[in-house]
Amino acid sequence: MSKGSHPTAPTPSPTNGYNNGASANGLRVSPAVRRLAREHAVDIAAVSGSGANGRVTAADIVAAANPPRPAPVIPSLSKDSSGVAQPSAPPSGESELIPLTPARRLIARRMVESKQTAPHAWTMVEVDVSDLWAWRTAVKATFERENGVKLTLLPFFMFAVTEALRAFPLMNASFHDNGIAVHKHVNLGIATATDGNLVVPVVRNAEERSIRGIAVAAGALIDKARRGKLDVDDLTGGTFTVNNNGASGSILSAPILVPGQAGIVTMESVVKRPVVRNDAIAIRSMMNVCLSLDHRVVDGAVAIGFLTDLKKRLEAMGPSGAL
Numbered sequence: 001m002s003k004g005s006h007p008t009a010p011t012p013s014p015t016n017g018y019n020n021g022a023s024a025n026g027l028r029v030s031p032a033v034r035r036l037a038r039e040h041a042v043d044i045a046a047v048s049g050s051g052a053n054g055r056v057t058a059a060d061i062v063a064a065a066n067p068p069r070p071a072p073v074i075p076s077l078s079k080d081s082s083g084v085a086q087p088s089a090p091p092s093g094e095s096e097l098i099p100l101t102p103a104r105r106l107i108a109r110r111m112v113e114s115k116q117t118a119p120h121a122w123t124m125v126e127v128d129v130s131d132l133w134a135w136r137t138a139v140k141a142t143f144e145r146e147n148g149v150k151l152t153l154l155p156f157f158m159f160a161v162t163e164a165l166r167a168f169p170l171m172n173a174s175f176h177d178n179g180i181a182v183h184k185h186v187n188l189g190i191a192t193a194t195d196g197n198l199v200v201p202v203v204r205n206a207e208e209r210s211i212r213g214i215a216v217a218a219g220a221l222i223d224k225a226r227r228g229k230l231d232v233d234d235l236t237g238g239t240f241t242v243n244n245n246g247a248s249g250s251i252l253s254a255p256i257l258v259p260g261q262a263g264i265v266t267m268e269s270v271v272k273r274p275v276v277r278n279d280a281i282a283i284r285s286m287m288n289v290c291l292s293l294d295h296r297v298v299d300g301a302v303a304i305g306f307l308t309d310l311k312k313r314l315e316a317m318g319p320s321g322a323l
Helices: 031-039 058-065 102-117 130-147 154-167 211-226 300-316
Strands: 077-079 085-087 120-128 173-176 179-182 188-190 192-194 197-199 240-243 263-277 280-294
Touching: 031 058, 058 102, 102 197, 120 300, 130 154, 130 211, 130 280, 130 300, 154 188, 154 211, 154 240, 154 263, 154 300, 188 211, 192 211, 263 300, 280 300
Parallel strands: 188 240, 240 263
Antiparallel strands: 077 085, 120 280, 173 179, 192 197, 263 280
16 A cells, blocks of 8 residues: 555544533643543543643643542442342441542543454464574663663564564554544554553654664653653554563463554563474573454454564564664
8 A cells, every 4th residue: 555545544523521622711722632631531621720821731631530549449249139249338347449530430441442342353473582582681781871771672572563564554553434544654552551550652653763762762651651741742643552461470461452553462471481493392582472453454364464574573683683
């Protein structure tokens, strides 16, 4: 498909009856802030602005969607007449019900929306990352000293994903009622857990970045996410998502799609184990890579082609490569 033939995704419209036009003091807000408010299901009229003359800013929207969390407590369940477990008021002194924060309510709504709207399919490949692991181990100390960012496997993975998306552009697309929008740029979202919530900051134009460039950009975004400093541009515009489940010890997962994206891919834990190579048993560093996809956008052949391409790129990375 040529560049000029890429369809353009329609602009989303306000939903759920939220006032996204003006704040409580009647001041208009920028289109970017209104878009962020829609995505986070935040009513602008209920937000106290911290900007000039009380104007609502992107930081105010993010803060409203991520208020301070109450102390963790455990909810209890009771059974209704059908025998199905249902939430109930907890017995006094034994436990408490955790109120839903706006952020947790938004995450729940978007996950249900994704599963109900997009027909999910799932597949996986096994990747030998022994040479990549050796490369990263050899250069990580120098890289951190020169760039001020820890070098994990994530930027290598993101770089390979970006190259695979360029080879299989339908994976970098969105489904709409009037067609499939194939995006011109690869804007990679990074699923990031922060204090019990989940945010997806976006590395824009990843196809224009080197491994080093992706590492620095991703490191800055993850740091901002953990400090609660993400702004509107950091959180919008993603076209595909990566998730580093392996950092938490996971070896296999079936992630839920970010609404509006055709795929999400995970890198799982790297595990040393015996494998057969050249008809001999060798100890190798192995990693599972899992893909969830929107079956409205792509079929199995495209998905497997994308994963196979990604596998080849990861296995080709080694100490002779360039950051």
